[in-house]
Ligand SMILES: Nc1ncnc2c1ncn2[C@@H]1O[C@H](COP(=O)(O)OP(=O)(O)OP(=O)(O)O)[C@@H](O)[C@H]1O
């Protein structure tokens with residue numbers, strides 16, 4: 115194992131985060147706070163409870179998930195896209211680092227950043243909304259799993275994308291709508307058929323549901339199902355990454 | 368086995384269908400400076416990129432220090448340093464950070480003393496805290512070299528290290544390359560400045576349209592292919608070359624003052640002694656004799672010349 119190599123990549127990426135602190139950490143936390151103010155305090159007070167949970171508190175897991183997904187993806191995808199774009203990727207390709215080590219370095223750094231953002235969002239949310247965590251360990255588990263999985267997904271997008279537009283395509287066109295439709299702001303049981311059944315094809319439903327269960331002990335789908343689905347995504351992203359390095363897809367001519 | 372790099376039947380066809388390398392066979396000897404010459408698009412960068420693991424080869428086998436570059440990529444790659452042709456560096460990192468990054472990436476524990484001496488040697492020490500984007504092109508080139516040397520490689524690839532570099536820095540680099548060789552580093556460089564190869568290289572390889580058309584010891588190459596000529600400055604001008612000198616195939620200059628004799632330096636009897644004797648017999652007095660060898664550049668042009 116080339117520990118120095120992993121650390122070099124990890125530190126490099128974390129230094130980038132530090133340089134762009136405003137854009138990479140502060141801004142997602144601020145924009146999520148806006149949701150808490152508008153939906154949690156202003157509108158939330160006029161809404162009824164869902165599953166016995168106050169509306170302001172009910173939307174926290176969904177909003178947290180929204181930030182985690184988009185931040186993990188954009189971070190990790192940019193982290194690997196940029197060296198490809200600028201040509202500095204040659205150095206990583208010629209270095210004695212295994213694919214696994216490259217992924218640990220890049221994805222590890224992106225996931226670390228996501229976890230930092232997630233934690234900050236949870237802390238800020240406490241200012242606006244009163245909530246408590248039923249299963250803190252599960253919250254941490256889902257936070258970690260989601261950050262890692264979607265950082266890896268971002269890594270794959272970063273390798274696939276050959277221009278800046280493609281880089282933003284998936285987060286904007288896929289992840290954001292899926293999150294909004296995935297029960298971030300409502301329980302999917304409130305939807306009429308066929309939308310309720312269709313929602314079950316939305317992978318984000320399981321992520322949000324799992325996290326909401328960890329928060330409040332109540333969710334749209336069973337914990338086991340949520341967890342299995344999350345692990346399935348992790349496995350899919352792992353396979354994708356493995357395949358990329360095995361074939362040299364878009365990395366080597 | 369003395370070769371540090373064995374390239375066997377290596378071919379590369381890009382996805383576009385372009386055959387960039389055709390069955391390259393090449394042995395690089397331990398501790399030598401090898402210059403790879405060839406016109407634009409000949410395949411030099413492709414060959415280097417394959418050895419360094421940046422481009423996948425279509426066929427063939429490569430051993431570095433006796434080890435397969437795929438199966439034992441970790442050992443092999445930590446031996447190799449690469450200064451690529453393109454100046455692709457990070458922009459916002461400091462010089463110090465980017466060089467330390469490279470060292471770590473190649474699996475070496477941090478060594479501030481070594482990096483410090485490296486930066487000093489490359490006259491980068493004053494710039495260690497500058498962001499790379501604020502450096503000039505020549506300075507960036509030095510940073511690339513520092514990165515390539517950060518992990519103390521045994522084999523160094525320099526892909527056109529002196530393109531766009533001023534005379535002073537070029538001299539510095541040549542000096543540095545010689546010092547590295549003294550420390551036992553094997554150096555493979557490509558260049559378009561033939562004088563550079565002439566100045567530095569122990570051996571020369573010429574590649575043309577993906578084929579290695581020649582590999583030779585530099586001095587032998589220059590002896591063998593380089594034509595020698597002897598110029599005889601006469602005391603008094605001639606109208607024509609005298610008949611008894613006809614067998615020497617001499618050429619006479621416009622002004623009739625200079626006779627030029629071409630000869631094969633490899634040949635045991637160059638014919639010079641005989642020529643001088645004949646000149647004496649003809650009563651032709653001369654005031655000066657000059658012998659000149661054609662440069663590597665002329666050899667190179669005659670090899671690849673117009674056949675791109
Ligand atoms: N990624 C690629 N896809 C397709 N063809 C390529 C690619 N890279 C290089 N080539 C082609 O392969 C050939 C060899 O290119 P290479 O860069 O190895 O040449 P070179 O000898 O380094 O030239 P130069 O002196 O200009 O640097 C060229 O014809 C080039 O167009």
Ligand SMILES: [Mg+2]
Pocket residue numbers: 411412413452526
């Ligand atoms: Mg080249």
